[in-house]
Amino acid sequence: MRRPCDPRDAMVPAGNPYAVVAGRCVGSDQAANSALRVQATAMATGQAAGALAAMAADRKTDITGVPMTDLHRVLVHSGAIVPTLPAGVRV
Secondary structure: OOOOOOOHHHHOOOOOOOOOOOHHHOOOOHHHHHHHOOHHHHHHHHHHHHHHHHHHHHHOOOHHHOOHHHHHHHHHHOOOOOOOOOOOOOO
16 A cells, blocks of 8 residues: 655755745645645654754755655654655665
């Protein structure tokens, strides 16, 4: 079963790769926006946004410079419920 997920680029405001947003501020269409308003989803995107910001600051890069496999590893190790990565991608 494929779980829905939020692409990282939807969390990065256009024109500012050093910012990251979560919850209802995430770029989405009308159908996805209804799911983003739910508290659990807002908390999950907030956790991902916080991890992305911390990792980008540690690496002295922008948000898009953080590899998704690294973010996935951090979220899994912190107990977040995240979709599995495609076959062959190791964390």
